[in-house]
Amino acid sequence: MKGLILKELWLSKKLRIIGLLIYLLMFIFAVLVKLSLLYGNLGHLNEGAQKGAVDFTTAVMTFGFPLLLYSSQFSCQIASDEKCRFRLYAHTLPVTEKQIVSSVYILNLISLAVMTLLSFANYGLTCAIFDREFKPMYLIYILAIGGGMFTFTHGRYTLFYRFRNVKKATTVFTVICMGLYFGVAGGFMLWTNSYVEKRGHSLGDNSGEAVLEDFWKEELQRPLLWLESNGWWVLILLMVGLSLLFWRLSIRALKRRDN
Amino acid sequence: MTDFENAIEINALTKRFDGFTLDSVSFTVPKGSIMGFIGQNGAGKSTTINSLLGIIRPDGGEMKVFGMDTKQHETEIKKNISAVFDELPFHEQLNAKMLDRMMRHIFENWSSETFFGYLERFQLPMKKKFKDFSKGMKMKLQIAAALSHGAKLLIMDEATTGLDPVVRNEILDIFLEYLQDEDNSILMSSHITSDLEKIADSVTFIDKGKILLTGYKDDILASHGILKCSKADYAEISQDDFISARVNDFGVELLVSDRAACERKYSGAVIDPATLDDIMVFYVNRSDNRYKKEWS
Numbered sequence: 001m002k003g004l005i006l007k008e009l010w011l012s013k014k015l016r017i018i019g020l021l022i023y024l025l026m027f028i029f030a031v032l033v034k035l036s037l038l039y040g041n042l043g044h045l046n047e048g049a050q051k052g053a054v055d056f057t058t059a060v061m062t063f064g065f066p067l068l069l070y071s072s073q074f075s076c077q078i079a080s081d082e083k084c085r086f087r088l089y090a091h092t093l094p095v096t097e098k099q100i101v102s103s104v105y106i107l108n109l110i111s112l113a114v115m116t117l118l119s120f121a122n123y124g125l126t127c128a129i130f131d132r133e134f135k136p137m138y139l140i141y142i143l144a145i146g147g148g149m150f151t152f153t154h155g156r157y158t159l160f161y162r163f164r165n166v167k168k169a170t171t172v173f174t175v176i177c178m179g180l181y182f183g184v185a186g187g188f189m190l191w192t193n194s195y196v197e198k199r200g201h202s203l204g205d206n207s208g209e210a211v212l213e214d215f216w217k218e219e220l221q222r223p224l225l226w227l228e229s230n231g232w233w234v235l236i237l238l239m240v241g242l243s244l245l246f247w248r249l250s251i252r253a254l255k256r257r258d259n
Numbered sequence: 260m261t262d263f264e265n266a267i268e269i270n271a272l273t274k275r276f277d278g279f280t281l282d283s284v285s286f287t288v289p290k291g292s293i294m295g296f297i298g299q300n301g302a303g304k305s306t307t308i309n310s311l312l313g314i315i316r317p318d319g320g321e322m323k324v325f326g327m328d329t330k331q332h333e334t335e336i337k338k339n340i341s342a343v344f345d346e347l348p349f350h351e352q353l354n355a356k357m358l359d360r361m362m363r364h365i366f367e368n369w370s371s372e373t374f375f376g377y378l379e380r381f382q383l384p385m386k387k388k389f390k391d392f393s394k395g396m397k398m399k400l401q402i403a404a405a406l407s408h409g410a411k412l413l414i415m416d417e418a419t420t421g422l423d424p425v426v427r428n429e430i431l432d433i434f435l436e437y438l439q440d441e442d443n444s445i446l447m448s449s450h451i452t453s454d455l456e457k458i459a460d461s462v463t464f465i466d467k468g469k470i471l472l473t474g475y476k477d478d479i480l481a482s483h484g485i486l487k488c489s490k491a492d493y494a495e496i497s498q499d500d501f502i503s504a505r506v507n508d509f510g511v512e513l514l515v516s517d518r519a520a521c522e523r524k525y526s527g528a529v530i531d532p533a534t535l536d537d538i539m540v541f542y543v544n545r546s547d548n549r550y551k552k553e554w555s
Binding site: 001002003004006007010011077080081084085086088089091092093094095096257258 | 315
């Protein structure tokens with residue numbers, strides 16, 4: 001399996017280096033923002049504008065950079081395998097479908113670990129540069145971004161293995177994501193509407209704002225509070241469960257032979 | 260790996276596609292020999308080879324490699340076989356050095372020394388990306404990779420197609436060297452019969468998914484012949500005595516499968532030796548139910 005991991009690593013090397021270079025450039029840009037606040041044009045702005053600039057830069061540094069890093073470091077060369085017919089050739093090698101899929105997962109798990117550490121360091125540096133309070137909770141948010149990206153990306157790869165055609169897989173994935181988005185949005189609307197009807201108001205009333213406030217307190221606050229204290233394990237369970245499911249589905253899809 | 264008599268045993272292999280059926284294909288490749296698998300494009304050579312390699316799932320039949328069932332002993336078999344295709348199945352961004360490192364972790368018996376030895380012999384660059392390789396270089400690379408893990412069976416699908424005669428000859432020499440080890444065997448599909456005529460021990464002809472003829476090359480070449488006669492003489496020859504005929508302005512050429520018997524029966528008739536190419540063409544005409552083909 002080490003051979004397959006090396007192959008995946010070599011083929012994605014360029015993309016990974018580009019991702020790290022973009023991160024470096026953005027980091028330099030953040031440092032320049034700080035220098036400009038101290039000695040340059042940004043230092044001439046009023047306090048509110050300066051605070052806005054710092055807030056924006058730290059938010060991008062803390063959460064935007066991990067997003068960039070994770071998205072550039074997770075990869076799967078199934079399209080490339082398909083193009084040069086390596087997928088078919090692999091059937092003649094003493095490797096199993098499980099090993100082929102696992103090599104992608106192992107490499108991406110290593111990337112997840114390395115990029116998470118880099119993102120933690122990046123957050124620490126951001127706090128130091130912009131004199132911000134270091135919040136340990138943010139590390140969990142960063143990890144959640146990484147875990148989410150890992151699960152999301154591997155869901156897409158499952159469709160690559162299934163369809164063996166990147167265009168088709170991406171189209172189906174987009175349709176599924178849109179379906180999920182509209183499903184959740186629609187469900188939320190139905191929920192709020194039924195609540196409003198239950199309370200005997202309509203959202204157009206003058207009392208609409210008060211109804212929404214009540215909706216927040218009665219319906220949303222409790223589950224959100226519960227999630228805040230228990231969310232970490234729900235999230236981990238969800239991501240691990242989904243990733244395992246995608247892993248198994250990918251192996252099954254790869255086992256399917258062409259006609 | 261237990262002792263085995265045949266490197267490959269295929270029995271009643273069947274695969275159905277829309278518009279094509281591989282119909283109960285059976286043949287064997289004895290250990291230590293090279294078999295030429297001959298047929299025109301779309302005859303079923305690749306389907307047979309892909310079924311054997313596990314690239315496609317057959318609908319029926321039994322396949323054994325080194326005496327082991329291909330379904331039950333898939334991994335063990337794959338450790339000891341090598342496949343060579345008409346196109347390079349490695350990524351264009353890789354180079355020979357990377358391929359060596361990759362294969363070293365895939366095959367237990369991979370020998371970097373052997374691989375680099377072949378690279379040197381074929382004058383292939385180590386660090387040049389495969390995308391910059393010519394077709395001949397790509398084929399040599401595939402063969403170098405195929406012969407570097409001590410495979411006991413080499414399966415090649417149209418591997419020499421599209422190569423110039425110099426490279427083809429060089430590759431055929433390598434195969435002959437490989438066969439110096441009596442445990443090694445080769446199954447080589449091609450429609451370039453001249454290559455197979457040079458090196459094959461046995462041949463199998465396939466057309467439209469059916470085996471037309473299988474056996475030792477020398478026996479087949481010795482028994483078959485091209486009987487040349489006039490159109491008037493042709494009218495007197497029994498249809499049971501020939502495979503098919505080629506009629507042109509100067510006379511008729513018939514492929515006979517029992518040369519000695521025909522020489523006795525039609526004394527005075529000129530019977531020339533047939534090539535594998537002739538045999539393929541005449542048998543294909545017969546399978547098309549064209550016992551007589553007019554050539555003008």
